[in-house]
């Protein structure tokens with residue numbers, strides 16, 4: 001992606017529709033999204049007025065926030081948008097005086113694990129069998145069944 005590609009980042013206002021189609025790229029079901037989305041700030045990235053990426057961030061304690069969902073529209077993936085978006089979100093969280101930022105993914109989410117560590121997150125802990133116990137159907141990614149969840153952390 002060209003560095004000068006014109007992308008606008010903004011937070012959705014409470015009266016705007018929740019962009020489920022984008023959020024569903026990063027989470028399995030609307031029900032799963034509904035467990036966090038109403039307590040989250042929803043940031044979107046727009047190109048010529050069209051939404052091309054979403055990121056939901058929720059406060060999980062006085063000092064910590066969690067990126068609950070980050071997704072880039074399929075035709076915009078692998079162009080560097082997700083990385084730039086993630087760095088901008090980290091900056092926004094920092095501005096809110098938060099000292100810790102968390103992001104979680106599956107143990108076999110190679111691309112996500114790589115991207116998050118490239119952005120400065122470090123693996124913190126593993127929750128065994130998270131994706132087996134919390135989702136009704138088996139989920140597969142890169143041909144591997146999702147089992148454990150990896151939590152990554154960044155001290156801001």
Ligand code: ACO
Nearest residue numbers: 025026068069070071072077078079080081082083105111
């Ligand atoms: N394996 C390893 N690395 C890869 C792969 C791969 N298969 N494909 C691309 N990469 C690398 C890229 O090369 C790039 O690294 P580089 O710049 O050093 O070359 C890096 O991954 C990220 O590239 P971006 O283009 O910035 O990523 P993108 O814009 O595609 O956004 C995202 C990444 C958000 C994961 C996007 O692909 C997406 O929306 N995927 C579907 C939804 C999803 O899985 N979201 C995360 C779920 S977890 C959560 O939401 C907390």
Ligand code: ACO
Nearest residue numbers: 078107108109110111112113114115140141142143144145
């Ligand atoms: N990102 C993600 N997946 C990749 C990448 C990449 N950059 N490159 C290749 N792969 C995939 C391949 O596509 C293949 O998967 P697929 O069959 O589903 O498509 C899979 O990785 C493995 O491919 P192979 O060709 O069987 O792997 P290879 O013969 O290259 O052996 C090894 C892997 C041993 C890691 C080799 O690359 C190597 O010797 N690397 C240097 C030494 C090393 O790192 N060793 C491991 C250190 S840890 C230890 O020793 C315990």
